[in-house]
Amino acid sequence: YRHAPERTAEVLTDGWFATGDLGSLNADGYLTLTGRKKEIIVLDAGKNVQPAGLEDAIRTDAIVQEVVVIGDGQAFVAALIALDEPMLHHWLTQRGLPAMTVAEAGAHPDVLAHLKGLVAGANATVSKTEAIRKFRVLPRALTEAEGEFSASMKVRRKVVMEHFADVVDDIYPPRDE
Numbered sequence: 305y306r307h308a309p310e311r312t313a314e315v316l317t318d319g320w321f322a323t324g325d326l327g328s329l330n331a332d333g334y335l336t337l338t339g340r341k342k343e344i345i346v347l348d349a350g351k352n353v354q355p356a357g358l359e360d361a362i363r364t365d366a367i368v369q370e371v372v373v374i375g376d377g378q379a380f381v382a383a384l385i386a387l388d389e390p391m392l393h394h395w396l397t398q399r400g401l402p403a404m405t406v407a408e409a410g411a412h413p414d415v416l417a418h419l420k421g422l423v424a425g426a427n428a429t430v431s432k433t434e435a436i437r438k439f440r441v442l443p444r445a446l447t448e449a450e451g452e453f454s455a456s457m458k459v460r461r462k463v464v465m466e467h468f469a470d471v472v473d474d475i476y477p478p479r480d481e
Contacts, residue, residue, distance in 0.1 A: 343461070345376045353381055353434045361426035366391045367415075368422070369445045372464050373436065374472065382475045383439040384468060385419060386446045410441030440471045 305311040315321060328336055345353040355373030362371045362385065369388040375381040387406045392415075396403060401414060409415045419439065427435035446452040451463050465472050 345373065345381065347375055347381070347433070348377055348379050349433075351433050353430075355381075357429060358383070358426045358434075358436060361429060362419075362422045365418075365422050367395045367418070370459060372446075372459055372461055374461070374465060374475075378476050380437040381434060383423065383436045384442055384464060384471060385439055386442045386444070387415075389445060406441075406445065407443040410443065415441070438475050440475060442468055442471060 305315075330336065343355060345355055347353065353373070353375065358373050358381070359371040362368055362383065367387055368385060370386040372384040372386075373381060374384060387409060389406050392406065392409055393403060396409070399414065401412070404412065419441065423436050423439055446459065446464060448455070448457070450467065452460055452467060454460060
């Protein structure tokens with residue numbers, strides 16, 4: 305803060321401006337941003353999980369539109385996967401499978417096996433506690449119009465969980481109080 309060294313000191317940690325971004329420095333001293341501190345998922349046992357790495361590993365696949373890793377306050381990590389409808393159609397055609405809706409594909413054994421492989425690949429990069437134990441395919445793609453993305457196209461995790469509460473409840477059945 306200009307002409308306010310005490311306010312500047314409040315936001316610096318070890319000489320770094322505390323933006324809320326998470327990152328790592330490589331051997332050459334270059335910073336790579338890996339996620340946001342506020343996006344950390346804290347499991348019920350207190351384990352902190354960064355969803356960005358898991359999401360990025362799965363999102364690279366052509367039939368995946370978006371991945372939302374969830375589990376805050378839960379016993380394990382799970383993922384909600386939205387499929388890319390145009391790419392899904394191409395993927396199905398290449399494999400000699402019939403055309404189907406995103407909702408139908410979410411229950412098809414070949415599609416589920418493919419997604420299971422993607423999840424296994426992402427899980428190979430994290431500890432067993434941080435690994436995705438369950439995933440579900442969402443019945444439709446996520447959209448900015450539904451408020452599921454911000455204007456800068458960042459997923460609004462809370463909104464997605466609200467919009468697909470039935471899917472989340474299927475993964476984490478409500479606990480009896």
